[in-house]
Amino acid sequence: MTRQSRIPGFRDASPAERRAMAAKGAGVPAEALDAFASGGLTVEQADHMIENAAGTLGVPLGVATNFTVNGVDVLVPMATEEPSVVAAAGNAARIARERGGFHTSSSAPVMQAQVQVLDVADPDGARLRLLEARDELIRLADDQDPQLVSLGGGVRDLTVRIVDARPGRYVVVHLVVDVRDAMGANAVNTMAEALAGRVGEIAGGRVLLRILTNKADTRLARARAVFSADALGGERIVGDIVHAAALAEADPYRAATHNKGIMNGITAVVLATGNDTRAVEAGAHSHAVGADGVYTALSHFEVDSDGDLVGTLELPMPVGLIGGATKVHAAAGSAVRLLGVATAAELAEIVAAVGLAQNLAALRALATEGIQRGHMSLHARNVAVAAGATADEIPEVVGRLIADRAIRADRAEQVLAELRSPGG
Ligand SMILES: CC(C)(COP(=O)([O-])OP(=O)([O-])OC[C@H]1O[C@@H](n2cnc3c(N)ncnc32)[C@H](O)[C@@H]1OP(=O)([O-])[O-])[C@@H](O)C(=O)NCCC(=O)NCCSC(=O)C[C@@](C)(O)CC(=O)[O-]
Numbered sequence: 347m348t349r350q351s352r353i354p355g356f357r358d359a360s361p362a363e364r365r366a367m368a369a370k371g372a373g374v375p376a377e378a379l380d381a382f383a384s385g386g387l388t389v390e391q392a393d394h395m396i397e398n399a400a401g402t403l404g405v406p407l408g409v410a411t412n413f414t415v416n417g418v419d420v421l422v423p424m425a426t427e428e429p430s431v432v433a434a435a436g437n438a439a440r441i442a443r444e445r446g447g448f449h450t451s452s453s454a455p456v457m458q459a460q461v462q463v464l465d466v467a468d469p470d471g472a473r474l475r476l477l478e479a480r481d482e483l484i485r486l487a488d489d490q491d492p493q494l495v496s497l498g499g500g501v502r503d504l505t506v507r508i509v510d511a512r513p514g515r516y517v518v519v520h521l522v523v524d525v526r527d528a529m530g531a532n533a534v535n536t537m538a539e540a541l542a543g544r545v546g547e548i549a550g551g552r553v554l555l556r557i558l559t560n561k562a563d564t565r566l567a568r569a570r571a572v573f574s575a576d577a578l579g580g581e582r583i584v585g586d587i588v589h590a591a592a593l594a595e596a597d598p599y600r601a602a603t604h605n606k607g608i609m610n611g612i613t614a615v616v617l618a619t620g621n622d623t624r625a626v627e628a629g630a631h632s633h634a635v636g637a638d639g640v641y642t643a644l645s646h647f648e649v650d651s652d653g654d655l656v657g658t659l660e661l662p663m664p665v666g667l668i669g670g671a672t673k674v675h676a677a678a679g680s681a682v683r684l685l686g687v688a689t690a691a692e693l694a695e696i697v698a699a700v701g702l703a704q705n706l707a708a709l710r711a712l713a714t715e716g717i718q719r720g721h722m723s724l725h726a727r728n729v730a731v732a733a734g735a736t737a738d739e740i741p742e743v744v745g746r747l748i749a750d751r752a753i754r755a756d757r758a759e760q761v762l763a764e765l766r767s768p769g770g
Pocket residue numbers: 357411412428429430431432433434435436437438440603604605606607608610704707708709711712717719720721724
């Protein structure tokens with residue numbers, strides 16, 4: 347069936363209606379999204395997931411509309427506590443779909459583990475001895491995960507670096523592993539630990555660390571979209587968005603905020619699908635450091651020959667559909683069903699598209715009216731609730747805060763007091 351992510355009336359529906367509309371749009375049974383209603387995790391389940399579990403923590407789960415990725419409509423589950431993130435993603439996706447939506451690609455799902463060797467008398471000699479033993483070491487690593495190998499994954503390469511550090515020179519072996527549909531940390535860590543003894547013998551040193559690197563620059567996801575100048579508001583706004591992005595490329599102070607905007611979208615999808623947000627964030631920020639050692643923007647914006655804006659984003663995306671919490675958390679399972687993805691690569695590419703959308707929405711707001719009007723209008727609901735407004739009172743309090751352009755706690759309390767006073 348054809349999937350439909352452009353759903354009239356979605357924003358004005360109730361959460362239960364939205365679940366039904368989203369399931370219909372994604373072509374999955376309505377009950378596939380039931381876990382979104384309960385949060386998908388009991389305290390008993392939580393007790394099996396982490397140590398000293400004392401409960402669970404609820405996070406809002408929204409669905410971003412309007413996404414088209416590689417010609418297919420996608421409804422995107424986003425877990426976030428921040429107002430305006432889900433609206434902004436849907437807003438940019440609506441603009442992108444005019445020019446065909448997002449186009450994505452990814453490298454093979456390859457992760458790397460590092461094995462650090464200390465006290466090596468001849469690091470250059472050790473490096474070549476390890477490379478001579480490459481086939482033996484790869485076989486030893488692959489033997490640790492026959493299931494992964496049978497699925498078409500397994501070790502793809504073994505490389506050796508010499509790292510000059512303060513106390514001396516370290517020989518560092520990199521095990522390069524195709525982890526298929528897993529995030530891969532457990533898989534590659536098991537392999538790295540299994541290699542340690544033999545690597546130490548061959549190098550003639552003492553093995554210390556044996557662990558995945560989160561600088562996952564061999565596992566990249568990419569997204570590209572064209573945003574029409576008309577839909578963005580004209581040539582001047584396109585130019586100003588390019589200037590806004592250019593500042594992020596040139597200035598680490600702006601780059602950190604620019605990339606935070608990208609991660610607003612990325613982390614929300616990564617969390618919703620039960621993946622490791624810290625791994626993705628570590629990969630993204632390490633990738634944002636250029637060859638010159640300077641932290642810069644992860645995305646790029648330029649103007650095409652038609653005068654439209656072209657946005658591109660490429661970053662490490664170590665996400666999986668197997669392992670970690672992805673399979674045990676019912677709401678994460680629902681999120682994956684909503685997305686309709688069958689491989690980790692498909693998930694990674696959609697996450698990159700959401701990151702680009704999020705970035706464009708923020709840049710457009712910043713290059714035009716500023717962030718506060720759109721963001722703070724949506725944040726006004728939080729301010730009203732924090733001031734003690736009940737469900738019946740929220741719309742009136744929010745309306746007055748926006749009209750007064752004073753989205754502040756003290757003003758919300760004042761408005762509430764007025765509303766509750768006789769004749770208010
Ligand atoms: C907030 C909007 C979207 C309003 O934008 P708008 O133009 O006032 O909204 P609209 O009513 O014309 O609606 C346009 C589309 O936005 C979506 N939309 C609009 N409102 C809703 C809503 N209530 N619920 C659900 N969806 C909503 C929705 O997709 C809608 O189209 P539709 O599908 O309905 O045809 C816009 O101002 C925007 O995109 N702002 C950017 C907000 C943002 O980036 N927030 C992130 C938090 S700020 C931050 O942390 C990062 C930052 C900004 O510092 C990063 C950086 O500096 O680069």
